Amino acid sequence: MASYRAPLRDMRFILNEVCQAPEAWAAMPATQALDAGLAEAILEEGARVTGAELFPLNQSGDAEGCRFEGGEVRTPAGFQAAFATLAEGGWFGLGGNPEHDGQGMPKLLTVAFEEMLYATNTGFALYPALNSGATLLLDSHADAATKACYLPRMYAGQWLGTMCLTEPHCGTDLGLIKTRAEPLDEGRYAITGTKIWITGGEHDMAENIVHLVLAKLPDAPAGSRGISLFLVPKFKVDDQGELGERNALSCGGLEHKMGIKGSATCVMNFDGAEGILIGEPHQGLAAMFTMMNYERLSIGIQGLGLGEVAYQSAMDFARERRQSRAPSGPAEPEAAADPILVHPDVRRMALDVRAWNEGGRAFTAFVAGQLDLAKFHPEAAVREEADALVALLTPVAKAFLTDRGFEATVTAQQLYGGNGYCVEWGAEQYVRDARIAMIYEGTNGIQAMDLVGRKLARNRGAYLTRFAAAMRADLAAGGDAEIADFRDAAGQALARLEAVSDGLLARGATDPNELGAAATDYLELLGLVAYAWMWWKMARAARHGLAADGASGEAFYRAKLAVGRYFLSRQLPKTLTLEARIQGGVEPLMHLAEEAFYPVD
Amino acid sequence: MIHGPSAPVGRSLFGLSRQLPKTLTLEARIQGGAGPLMGLAEEAFYPID
Ligand SMILES: Cc1cc2nc3c(=O)[nH]c(=O)nc-3n(C[C@H](O)[C@H](O)[C@H](O)COP(=O)(O)OP(=O)(O)OC[C@H]3O[C@@H](n4cnc5c(N)ncnc54)[C@H](O)[C@@H]3O)c2cc1C
Numbered sequence: 001m002a003s004y005r006a007p008l009r010d011m012r013f014i015l016n017e018v019c020q021a022p023e024a025w026a027a028m029p030a031t032q033a034l035d036a037g038l039a040e041a042i043l044e045e046g047a048r049v050t051g052a053e054l055f056p057l058n059q060s061g062d063a064e065g066c067r068f069e070g071g072e073v074r075t076p077a078g079f080q081a082a083f084a085t086l087a088e089g090g091w092f093g094l095g096g097n098p099e100h101d102g103q104g105m106p107k108l109l110t111v112a113f114e115e116m117l118y119a120t121n122t123g124f125a126l127y128p129a130l131n132s133g134a135t136l137l138l139d140s141h142a143d144a145a146t147k148a149c150y151l152p153r154m155y156a157g158q159w160l161g162t163m164c165l166t167e168p169h170c171g172t173d174l175g176l177i178k179t180r181a182e183p184l185d186e187g188r189y190a191i192t193g194t195k196i197w198i199t200g201g202e203h204d205m206a207e208n209i210v211h212l213v214l215a216k217l218p219d220a221p222a223g224s225r226g227i228s229l230f231l232v233p234k235f236k237v238d239d240q241g242e243l244g245e246r247n248a249l250s251c252g253g254l255e256h257k258m259g260i261k262g263s264a265t266c267v268m269n270f271d272g273a274e275g276i277l278i279g280e281p282h283q284g285l286a287a288m289f290t291m292m293n294y295e296r297l298s299i300g301i302q303g304l305g306l307g308e309v310a311y312q313s314a315m316d317f318a319r320e321r322r323q324s325r326a327p328s329g330p331a332e333p334e335a336a337a338d339p340i341l342v343h344p345d346v347r348r349m350a351l352d353v354r355a356w357n358e359g360g361r362a363f364t365a366f367v368a369g370q371l372d373l374a375k376f377h378p379e380a381a382v383r384e385e386a387d388a389l390v391a392l393l394t395p396v397a398k399a400f401l402t403d404r405g406f407e408a409t410v411t412a413q414q415l416y417g418g419n420g421y422c423v424e425w426g427a428e429q430y431v432r433d434a435r436i437a438m439i440y441e442g443t444n445g446i447q448a449m450d451l452v453g454r455k456l457a458r459n460r461g462a463y464l465t466r467f468a469a470a471m472r473a474d475l476a477a478g479g480d481a482e483i484a485d486f487r488d489a490a491g492q493a494l495a496r497l498e499a500v501s502d503g504l505l506a507r508g509a510t511d512p513n514e515l516g517a518a519a520t521d522y523l524e525l526l527g528l529v530a531y532a533w534m535w536w537k538m539a540r541a542a543r544h545g546l547a548a549d550g551a552s553g554e555a556f557y558r559a560k561l562a563v564g565r566y567f568l569s570r571q572l573p574k575t576l577t578l579e580a581r582i583q584g585g586v587e588p589l590m591h592l593a594e595e596a597f598y599p600v601d
Numbered sequence: 602m603i604h605g606p607s608a609p610v611g612r613s614l615f616g617l618s619r620q621l622p623k624t625l626t627l628e629a630r631i632q633g634g635a636g637p638l639m640g641l642a643e644e645a646f647y648p649i650d
Contacts, residue, residue, distance in 0.1 A: 005648055007620045007648060009649050219643075232605065249632075312648050315646055315647050316646065318646070319647065339643070339645050341646060344635060344638045344639065347638045347639065347641070347646075349636055350646055351637075351638065351641070354646075419635045441612030551620075555642075555644070555645060556649065558645075559641060559642075559645040562637075562640040562641045562645070564634075565637050565640065566638070566641075568628070568635045568637075568638075569629075569633030569637040570630050570633060570637055570638075573625070573626045573629030573630055573633075576622075576625035576626055576629060577622045577623050577624075577625050577626040580618075580622035580625060581618070581619050581622050584619060584622075585616070585618075587618075588615040588618040589615070589619075590621050591614055591615075591616075
């Protein structure tokens with residue numbers, strides 16, 4: 001059976017010992033009210049509610065899926081009730097603006113709750129994840145009246161937000177969209193067009209659905225500069241926030257897909273639906289990026305949550321499964337065979353998954369902490385520094401975490417043998433649910449292009465220079481000789497990244513294809529270097545923990561160091577391959593004529 | 602680096618410079634030995650609260 005308990009010990013370690021969250025919160029007026037005790041209570045209750053309400057619906061929701069009946073979408077049995085329970089508990093406004101009844105919790109804390117949501121039920125988690133991004137967008141770009149009307153209801157889960165970008169002929173290249181917005185009177189617009197693959201476009205869990213739609217005004221310039229953003233509700237809303245008649249929009253059907261079957265992926269038809277403009281005309285894509293950047297980290301956490309539940313479930317299996325004998329002789333001679341964890345190759349699989357998960361949890365928290373600094377810190381210089389790191393690391397968080405998350409679910413599935421392929425244990429569902437995360441929210445290839453293009457080449461490596469300086473300063477801070485291997489390995493990996501970056505910037509200046517050719521490998525290289533930094537932070541905190549809390553925490557801290565050393569010797573060496581590939585340059589990719597790609601008889 | 606117009610050469614060029622470098626990772630991993638795999642006690646594989 002699938003099995004999951006929120007990894008609270010590790011979450012506490014990351015929050016309190018690695019990120020020193022209580023101290024960070026105390027230093028910022030907006031987060032001063034939050035202390036370690038309150039954070040702990042939120043984590044425990046989050047673990048309880050996701051474990052009790054969502055995890056039991058994960059496999060049944062996958063088997064049943066969403067249904068499209070007479071223009072309406074029915075979510076799987078139990079989703080409505082679970083949604084109501086979480087909404088009542090205030091969970092959908094956890095990170096929301098307190099001025100509009102949100103709970104104002106920092107990202108560093110809310111990412112832990114998001115991990116629990118995705119781990120227990122990814123299909124379900126996507127509804128609140130999109131809603132959180134939509135509220136963030138409205139909070140940043142909508143006018144005061146719109147915020148006052150929509151935000152409290154969306155935080156309460158009474159209304160839920162969506163993100164409507166993709167059209168049948170374009171996903172990545174949004175400059176091509178055809179959806180039109182015609183001005184009506186009193187600041188209203190009529191929106192007409194078809195959007196596809198809209199997550200939560202229609203469902204039965206909230207009384208209204210708030211679509212954030214990209215469309216073009218009649219005078220729009222061509223391409224992505226001509227895109228505007230509109231709020232288009234399913235039911236029209238009056239000045240008092242009361243629901244009126246149904247808007248001229250409808251769900252045209254549901255997509256049948258590989259995984260996340262509890263999540264309704266909808267075709268949405270807008271037939272002159274009334275909406276209001278959010279932000280300035282033609283500035284819609286920039287506003288939408290507020291939401292997309294939020295969603296990118298969130299989707300990264302989808303990979304992490306699924307990696308964690310895949311690991312825990314696989315360990316549940318491994319605990320029971322006995323096959324063959326340990327290479328060094330029987331470990332349990334009285335039994336007919338030894339537990340499979342005696343085999344180094346089984347440990348390889350378990351440790352690969354575990355090391356990716358623990359590195360990913362620390363990295364997620366690091367990026368979240370930077371987002372909090374960028375938003376809440378009183379000093380402009382600190383905010384600006386954090387902003388630069390967030391810009392650099394957001395594509396890495398999306399793509400590296402989801403690539404590792406998928407790898408983790410496949411590796412965990414392999415650990416079961418044949419049982420991993422069969423439905424009962426749940427391992428195959430995690431693989432199917434993890435796969436989409438590499439594709440939506442901007443494919444991982446597009447994340448890599450964003451990294452090498454906008455974040456590296458455009459400012460000639462300025463963000464990377466800041467990242468390297470911050471990492472180097474941290475590698476020099478504290479830590480004892482016992483963990484010198486962590487410091488040395490991270491330092492060498494950073495030096496390799498810097499050398500590769502210099503070469504790439506030089507080649508990219510003369511041939512833009514060089515950047516595209518290196519992009520995916522470069523993102524992975526930066527991801528590995530960032531994880532090496534995180535493992536240094538964790539090793540340092542584990543050494544502190546051993547000194548301070550040697551008796552009760554010893555097993556945890558020793559395991560942390562052992563898993564970290566696994567990362568250093570088995571995962572970090574991939575940097576050698578990535579360096580060689582990137583230095584191979586553009587030639588191996590662009591050499592083949594286009595016709596030569598197509599099969600010949 | 603191999604240059605040439607024909608598709609097979611193009612494919613082997615890709616293989617040599619983009620796929621073969623995996624050997625670097627594999628060599629380093631293998632040389633890391635059994636220690637990193639066997640260092641963790643069995644109980645430590647199971648989740649704790
Ligand atoms: C289940 C699901 C849910 C979704 N939810 C939503 C949603 O809620 N809202 C929404 O608006 N959309 C949603 N999408 C759409 C999703 O975001 C897009 O599928 C994704 O952005 C990729 O666009 P595309 O499918 O059109 O691929 P294309 O843009 O056609 O890309 C095809 C391939 O070309 C590559 N490519 C394209 N351009 C470049 C380039 N410049 N450089 C290098 N490579 C390039 C891509 O990486 C990809 O491999 C969802 C999709 C799915 C499947």
